[in-house]
Amino acid sequence: MDSIRKRARELLEKNTVKVVIGYGVGSDNTVRAIFVRRPEGVEELIFDETCVQNLAVYLLKNEIKQIGKLCIIANISALRTILQLASEHQIHEEELLCLSVTPNGELLEFTGFKDIENYISSCNRDLPDKESEMIKKLEKMSVDERWQFWMNHLSRCIKCYACRSACPMCYCTRCQVEYNQPQWITVEATLMGNFEWQITRTMHLAGRCVNCGECARACPEDIPINLLNYKTVLTVKEKYNISAGTNANIDSVMSSFESDDKENFIR
């Protein structure tokens, strides 16, 4: 923690960066995102295993971008997000500097995407055990049981789009749910609209989701929508052996192909 504060102070004092996005203590001892713009503010920065939020979601916000060069305290999810956003031409190397801490407390400073790629290749990118188990359980169910499972959950969706706001990959200027030529997805929170929204959200994140789990944490109705993304992460890994957020210079899974992509259902 001290090493992060020390380095952040240096960066701000030397004016190398204009702002440091990091974790701080919120009300009721929760962890929240803080934006440090003055050297003395670095004392508020914390970094430990409770810092799970994917701070990369702030990188594309206009309010942040206009401040100038920034430094982000990045956990593994955030680092992968940065690589994925770079591959989608949303952020550029010179715009940011990343600080992170290894599990044994060593400070890491990444100046280029190549550094991040090298570090990520040695990190564990597997899905959390709890979610992996849940996906296996769902896969063992009958189709009708799965349908019922999701209907029970999706009937609670209030279409607040917190899942979308929390997702660092949902950066579209206009989301497909706001498209009305035609109105693909109903505006009000109907069961069908909720279902179609989740299909859309998952399809749009296919091959791009870095399984940070931010969508499910943001959901006020505790709908396990991250399972849909995780399932697709597994599909993409199994079929194409690609994990999102590992390479800053790669075509997305859905905008590339192999002429011998394998499937067993096309007649």
Place this chain on the structure above:
Amino acid sequence: MEKPRIGVYVCWCGTNIAKMVDVEAVAEEIKNVPNVVVSRNYKYMCSDPGQDMIINDIKEFKLNRIVVSACSPRIHEITFRKTLKKAELNPYLFQMANIREHDSWVHTDRAEATKKAKALVTAAINRINYHEPLKELSVDINPATLIIGGGISGITAALEIADADKKVYMIEKSNKLGGYTADIDLTYPHLSSVQQMLGPMIERMKKNKNIDLFLETEIKEITGYIGNFETIITPKNDNETKLSFGNIVVSIGLRSWDPSPLENYGYGKFPDVITSVEFEKMLLSGNIAKKDGSIPKNIAIIHCVGSRNKNYHEYCSRTCCTVALKYANQLRSAFPNASIYELFADMRTMSKGCEELYTITSRKKVVFMMFDQENDLPGIRKANINDNCEMIIELNEKRSRKFVEVPADMVILMVAMEGREMVKEVAQITGVSLDGNKLFIEKHPKLDPVATTTSGVYTVGSCQGPKSIPDSVSQARAAVARILGTIARGTAQVAGTTAHININICCGCQMCISVCPYSAISFDAEKNVSVINEILCQGCGTCVALCRPNAIDIWGCSNRQMTAELTALLLSD
């Protein structure tokens, strides 16, 4: 946008549609669909009176959208778009419902077929509400032409274009010009020399300054579109050369089939069972002889070897019957006393002068015997010593219904013609489809047999279907007429059905750029958005389906149009 005023025309296509679909009921019922102003049914909408009816209605009722419910749009969409143009209506304010190929011809219950027709027409009407007038783009035509394949068709096309003082690039895979024709001795039906005809043509090819000849060269890839194609070739013993051209002629011909799989004919087993191609070479060399050098006394010619046979090639190879008659004549001249047998399945001598050749041949002591191609092919076995011949052909003669043993010292198999080994690659490179027989598919089988569905690409000669020399030459000249017409105009219209982008919505992820097979999308770094080049865009729509914020849509197949069609199709069912 002005309120849609839709005219709907349900075609009978004579009895083709009317027999299975109650066209009057369809026309009557769709009068109630919103925005339909006029709804009619007529015997032949594509006829002049049919088209005039549309033109008059557009004027009289101020129609601004037209739906024709008839055959496949792949046949008459262009016809009716021209009709709209004549009436000064934008040709894209048009939609067809296919109630013939997809309905009346494939269903057997009139009530069901009529119900389906109503659904298809209603869907077309609902969709056309969202059609917009589109502009067709004009592209300049590079006056050079690329010809792939230097057989008689390719040579004819090349000379014709070069004579009009336009550039030709001739690509030939082998080391000589002439193709299949170069291996032929005499032509039918008049038995005139091919070499005397072809030789001067090849000489002219070599001397003509407008023709760049690339022998032993293959094409790997062609980029671009009508008027503006490009390729890079590597001619033998030469450097990489970039060629630019406006039109393409594909004239790769066919190859002869290896008859080994038909074991009853013993090809490869008996030395004197030979193919028509091998026999033609004997004729060219002037020496007809058995493998041991002796003169054959009994010669049999077997027709339809691998043609009209569902295990090999279902189609008729078209020229072999008359070629077989030509062989009988040439053999009779060479061996006045030999026994000559023609073993045929059906005698097909349909071209000019060919039936006459049949009559002449039958007067030259040639024995004609018929066999059952479908169920009972002849078989060849080795003769016994006292048979006084090499082989015996056993057949059930179809007309006499008698079992016959035909003596033979030489057997000529009239083998089928089939697609060449590289035909699939050429199809892919030129963007032309192949049918199930590996023959190129024409744009329209009757009305546009040399054009293809890819603008600026023509297929001529046997690669489009087995052909005689005059038919191949006619096709080559027909394609050239089309090409010279395009060159004379100097421009071609390209479809207005291209993708377009809303730059206020584009978020610059550039996925559309990765998927575009035509490099039609580029990135504007200043505005941070993708930009579509309408001329390069071919309108596949892959970028549309991939664009998450729906910043891209496509003229003529927009999200709005397709969902309107979809919902009406399902709800009117």
Place this chain on the structure above:
Amino acid sequence: MSDFQPKIVAFVCTWCTYAGADLAGTSRIKYEPNVKIIRFPCTGRIDYMFLIKAFANGADGVIVSGCHPNDCHYVSGNFHARRRWIVFRELVDFLGMDVNRLCFSWVSAAEGAQWAKIVNSFTEEIRQLGPYKAYMELVKKDKNESVF
């Protein structure tokens, strides 16, 4: 159940499957009238939204069909489509949709008989499955109103 006439919509590309269906017509091959075709330039154009909107508007089954691999008129549209279908099919299966109601096929311009075969067999499969009641419960809208 066997009297049930399923509603099936087919999203096809114009170059291969649409042409194949035309060939079935010119060859006068007879098949079931339940499948209605919507023509797209390429399978690459077929957004997965069209598929779920077909079900939302009462389809009991959906066919998506285009050119065989390597035969795409636009070079690679069908390859992109295939990736999309692989991911989409896995996802909706995980969501509990009945993937037996989705038929993906390659039918070339030369395969008129194959098109008729696919229409007949898929129609029969959907007839056996019956109406897609689960999805219609999701819709819960007046049946004669388009769901958009």
